[in-house]
Amino acid sequence: MNSTNLNEKKVMIVDDEPNIIIALEFLLQRAGFVVTKADSGIKALELLETEHPDLLILDVMMPGLTGFEVAARLRNQSRFEHLHIVFLTAKGTERDKAAGYATGADYYIVKPFDNDLLVSTVKEILTYG
Amino acid sequence: MEISTVVFWAILYIAILFFTAWWIERRSGRQQKNLVNNPYIYSLSLAVYCTAWTYFGSVGRASNTGMSFLAVYLGPTLMAPLWFFILRKMVLISKHQRITSIADFISSRFGKSTSLAAIVTLMCVAGIVPYISIQLKAIAFGVDILTDKKYPYFKSNAYFVWDATFWITAAMILFTVLFGTRKIDPNEKHNGLVAAVAFESLVKLVAFWGIGVFVVYGMFDGPGDLFERAAQQNDILQLFTQSVVKNTSVMSWNMLLLLSAFAFLLLPRQFYISVVENNDVQHVNTAMWLLPLYLLLINIFVFPIAIAGKMHFGADIASDSYVLSLPMAGQSHVISLVAFIGGFAAASGMIIVSSIALSIMISNHLIVPLMIQAKWLGMKPDRLGLLLNIRRWSIVSVMLMAYLYLKGVGSSYDLVSVGLISFTAAAQFAPATFIGMYWKGATKSGAIAGLLAGALIWAYCLPLTSMAEAGLFDASFIEHGAFGVHWLKPRALFGLEGMDPVSHAAWWSLLFNFSLFGAVSAFSQPSALTLMQADLFVNIHKYTSGADFDPVKRTARIDDLLHMVRRFLGEKRLLEVLNLYEAQNNKTLKDLKIAEADLINYLETHLAGAIGAASARLMTDSISKEETLTFEEVMLVMEQTQEALRYSRELELKSVALEQVSRSLQDANDQLKALDRLKANFIANVTHELRTPVTSIKSLSKIMLDYRDELSEEKMASYLAILVSESDRIGRLINQVLDIEKLNAEDNQPLSTEPVAIHELIEQLVLGMEPIFKEKNIQCSYQNDAISAQILGHRDRIMQVLVNLVSNATKFCNPEKGTIHIGVFQRDTQLNIQVVDNGRGIPDNAKDMIFGQFAQLNHPKLGKPDGTGLGLYITKQIIQQHNGKITVQDAKGGGAVFTVELPINI
Amino acid sequence: MRDQQPARLIILFIIAVLLFTYPFLSIFDKPGLTFSLPTLYIFFFVVWGLLIALIYGLMKQKK
Structure with missing residues (x-):
């Protein structure tokens, strides 16, 4: 795969903080991804019926469904087998990280994040699987 | 009068005494009717209370200080109605526990303590030996007066064979050893001895009446004549009162009543005769009126004789000798001899019984415990003879001590003061004995503390001070107090003045004794054994009515047990005791291998009769296995009493209270844990809430920094607006977290409103x-x-x-x-x-x-x-x-x- | 009937103590003669005798 392919890749951002979505949207669009947004876990699951993103950036602490719950539901369904999941959360302890990976996440990034690192991580995952 | 006449009558009297004792012993040996086992003999033997002090000393005191001498006889009389409770209880307890002496009694009450027994014994020796010595002196003194001092038989500088008191001592030793150590167990009753003592009481009463009648009706025309003539002389008229020494007499009188009431039951010889040699507890009922009657009769002529002596001799001769001097002056040899024999009887009765009582204490509470601890008793089969010999040598040493004391110190003060010193010593046993019989809470520590304090003050204020006054050592501490501390003056301790020396010492020693006994008891815990003995002493009626129980779970090999008891009681006595046990309990011991607690206790009590409770305990403990008494077992034992019910109720309440405390502690702990979790949660939440705006701020500002050329003015402005609102959010959050902290901190204090x-x-x-x-x-x-x-x-x-x-x-x-x-x-x-x-x-x-x-x-x-x-x-x-x-x-x-x-x- | 003997003995004890101690004793504690005998001497022996008689009476009553 080369970098041009990445332009067709879709990323969905799930976060209840609008300001963080604004920042993420800017960064990912600028890196050439197609971006969809959801401000809650439930909304994300709804959108996933129609949209088919390659990667999900998931906040954990959200009202309604938490990020962990969303991930667990997705991992139960074979159609989301190839969906990559990256947690982006303020919960930064080792235990939280372990719990995150246990639900089948590809990566776990702690807030506040480094813009460049986040973008390169997304790129790497989408490039190498 | 010739010395040969005096010696002849003295020897004749002693011979009659020996014969009486021997005859009674032979009768009881032949299982004939026991003449001693009756309340009149018992009451008469109690009159061993009246010594040479009564016989010579009271008259002397009456001629100096009026009627104050009567307090010593009114004290026991006033107490007599209470004997129905106290003395009977003492007798019952002592029979049950086979108690051998006052020291044994106190030691038994406080867990068979060896140390307590030793303390009491030492106090008795210190208090009584001088008293015995002064009795010896009184006899020698009598010989001197009867022989007109032609030849001074009482010589302070001559010893042994050249001294009359030595021969008197020797005769007393002989009699006491012969009739006082016939049986190892004093509970087996020395009937001959008791009979002799009762006989002596009769002799001294009759003799005193002889003198009284002779003086009042022979030398004067009856009491009316005597007193009317005496009333003419103003200095003698003053003696018609009790309060001759005005400022101290009221206190002295009251104190003397108290001391004598105590001493009558607690002096070693009194305890020995009234409790140990008691044949039947019902005899006390008769003694309650008969003994006061005896005291009244023997005192009725004291005052008339004193007044007659005072009128006849003025201040010419020592007033202690009026009893002998008056008949001599009245030219009656018969009455003079009767007076001498009466005095001899009074002194010798006291000497004999006191030295037996002391020798039992010395051998049982000092020598035997030492031998047991040093393992000197060995494993020889027969220790009965050894024990009797220890007892005998104790008698010899007591008498020799008294003799040597007389020669060294004793000539310097009078009968009454020495008697009072020993009364005060005996009174120190009152708290431990009397209160111990009615208050279960009294502990060994309390008894030891009280006794030691009382003994210390007594020794300092009375014997030490008297000896110093007699010139035995430096007397400067009497004037200035020990170590020059003025409030340690032995006649004005802690600044208390205006009392006579005996009342003063008695007051302080009994005050400290009682207070420490009570206070230390109240703040100390009794051992399990003390608790059981306390229950037995306080509730003796429960035990004598057959509701006995095993206080301690002990087992022993029966061979060991019987072997040990045989050594002290002898084969014959052991068989008797065992037969009695089999008969009482309907058991056969033949095939028994292991002795249970009840047999061990039974034999221990009989052993106690021979060697004292504390020593018997030591011996049986050495061969038996004792199961550690659990608390439940002690409770079980005590359940038979109301006390136990109260205890268990208290315990129940306490355990409920404890449970409540532990539950509320658990609750508090849970609350703390919950609070801790809340706090951790709160911090996690705060961190999360802080990270969120920081994330937006960081990311957006970096975007603005990195792509400032690409971004439109509009975008820039909207991002900056976000930065401002997110910063506000952080600021608000910080303020509110601080608010919460403040609210939490104020939670525990009232709000200022x-x-x-x-x-x-x-x-x-x-x-x-x-x-x-x-x-x-x-x-x-x-x-x-x-x-x-x-x-x-x-x-x-x-x-x-x-x-x-x-x-x-x-x-x-x-x-x-x-x-x-x-x-x-x-x-x-x-x-x-x-x-x-x-x-x-x-x-x-x-x-x-x-x-x-x-x-x-x-x-x-x-x-x-x-x-x-x-x-x-x-x-x-x-x-x-x-x-x-x-x-x-x-x-x-x-x-x-x-x-x-x-x-x-x- | 209740056994009154213990109570009677205790009351006797208390009365006797009161009679033979001060201040009561001071009434008779004066030099002087009554029926040709010292007043206090009479008091002591008469009351003493009465006391003995009372104890005797109480103890005999039981039997």
């Missing part, structure tokens, strides 16, 4: 928020039905509550056509403040949650409100601080109603 007029606050608030209402196009109405109502509270906090509620309402009311209504009204004693908005309202399942930390409701379309999630939590905390409550309901036609209830300040 003032009357607050809600009306004023709301007006101020509405005015302040006017611009915001305008900006958001919100209609705000305010109605107050209780304008004058005030609440007691913290002004700024209440304001904070109102601000929170109203600004929440502005956030959540209808975004297009917002209305807010603030209403205030009074209900009972509560002031209600309502804030009503027309927003979406709050779902029922979230109504409780919104007052928690970081609880925020997301708007389905507008998403997260711009709050910290701590506002309502803080509001609720403040309201609770003010003893109010806050609730939320749905408003009519949608929206939410927050209602705050606060108590009105009246």
Whole structure:
């Protein structure tokens, strides 16, 4: 795969903080991804019926469904087998990280994040699987 | 009178005494009717209380200080009605425990303590030996007077064969050893000895009456003549009272009554005769009136003889000798000899019984325990002979001590003072003995503390001081106090003056003795054995009526046990004792291998009769296995008494109380744990809430920094606006976290409050928020039905509550056509403040949650409100601080109603 | 009937103590003669004798 392919890749951002979505949207669009947004876990699951993103950036602490719950539901369904999941959360302890990976996440990034690192991580995952 | 006449009659009297004792012993040896086992002999033998002090000393004292001598005989008389309780109880206890002496009695009561027995024994030796020596002196003194001092048989500088007192001592030793150590167990009764003592009491009474009648009717014309003539002389008339020494006499009289009442039961010889040699507890009932009668009879002529002597001799001769000198002056040899024999009887009775009582104590409480501890008793089969020999040598040493004391010190003071010193010593046993018989709480530590304190003060104020006064050593401490400390003056201890030396010493020693005994007992714990002995002493009736129990679980090999008892009691006595046991318990011991507790206890009591309770305990312990007494077992043992019931009830209460304490501790611990979890949660939440705005700020500012050339002016401005609002959010969060910390810190202290007029606050608030209402196009109405109502509270906090509620309402009311209504009204004693908005309202399942930390409701379309999630939590905390409550309901036609209830300040 | 003997003995004890101690004793504690005998001497022996008689009476009553 080369970098041009990445332009067709879709990323969905799930976060209840609008300001963080604004920042993420800017960064990912600028890196050439197609971006969809959801401000809650439930909304994300709804959108996933129609949209088919390659990667999900998931906040954990959200009202309604938490990020962990969303991930667990997705991992139960074979159609989301190839969906990559990256947690982006303020919960930064080792235990939280372990719990995150246990639900089948590809990566776990702690807030506040480094813009460049986040973008390169997304790129790497989408490039190498 | 010739010396040969005196010696002849003295020897004849001693011979009669020996014969009496021998005859009685032979009768009881042949199982004939025991003549001694009757209440009259018992009462007469109790009169061993009357010694040479009574016989010679009382007359001397009466001729100097009037009738104060009578206190010594009235004391026991006054106490006599109480013998029905006290003396009978002492007898019952002693029979049950086979007690051999006053030391044994006290030691038994306090857990068969070896140390207590030794202390009491040493005190008795120190108090009684001088008293014995003065009796020896009295006899020699009598010989001197009868022989007109032609040849001074009593010589202070001659020893042994050249000295009359030595021969008297020797005769006393011989008699005492012969009749006082026939049996190892004093409980087996020395009938011959008791008979001899009773006989001596009869002799001294008859002799004294002989002298009395001779003097009053022979030398004067009856008492009327005597006293009327005496009343002519003013100095003699003064003696017709008790209070010759005006300033001290009242206290001395009372103290003397008390001392003699105690001493009559506690002096070693009195305890020996009245308790140990008692054949039947019912004999006490007779002694209660017969002994006082004896005391009355023997005293009736004391005063007339004293007055007659005073009139006849003036101050010419020592008043102690009137009893002998008057008949001599009256030219009657017969009466003089009768007087001498009476005095001899009085002195010798005391010497014999005292030295037996002392020798039992010395051998049982000093020598045998030492031998047991040093393992000198060895394993030889027969120790009966050894024990008897120890007893015999103890008698010899007591008498020799008395003899040597007489030669060294004794000639310097009179009969009555020495007697009083020993009375005061004996009175020290009163707290431990009497209170120990009725108060179970008395402990060994208490008894030891009391006795040691009493003994110390007694020794310092009486014998030591008397010896110093007699010139035995430096007497400067009497004037100046020991070590020059003035309040240690032995005649004015701690500054107490104006009492005679005996009353003074008795007062202080008994005061400290009683107080320490009680106080230390109250603050110390008795051992299990002491507790059991205490129960036995206090509730002796329970034990004598057959409801016996095994106080201690002990087992021993029967061979060991019998072997040991055989060594001290002898084969014959052991067989008797065992037969008795088999008969009483319907058991056969033949095939028994292991002895159970009841047999061990039974044999221990018989062994105690021979060697004292403490020593018997040591011996049986050495061969038996004792199961450690558990607390439950002690309780079981004590259950038979009311006391135990009370104890167990108290314990039950205590354990319930303990359970409650541990439960409340558990609760407190749980609460602390919960608080700790809450705190950790709170911090995690705060961190999360802080990270969120920081994330936006960091990411967006980096975007602006990195791509400032690409970004439009418009975008830039909107990002900067986000940075400002997120910074505000951090600032708010920090303030509110600080608020919460402050509220938590204040939780434990009362709030500083003032009357607050809600009306004023709301007006101020509405005015302040006017611009915001305008900006958001919100209609705000305010109605107050209780304008004058005030609440007691913290002004700024209440304001904070109102601000929170109203600004929440502005956030959540209808975004297009917002209305807010603030209403205030009074209900009972509560002031209600309502804030009503027309927003979406709050779902029922979230109504409780919104007052928690970081609880925020997301708007389905507008998403997260711009709050910290701590506002309502803080509001609720403040309201609770003010003893109010806050609730939320749905408003009519949608929206939410927050209602705050606060108590009105009246 | 209740056994009154212990109570009677205790009361006797208390009365006897009161009679033979001060201040009561001071009434008779004066030099002087009554029936040709010293007043205090008479008091002591008469009351003493009465006391003995009372104890005797109480103890005999039981039997």
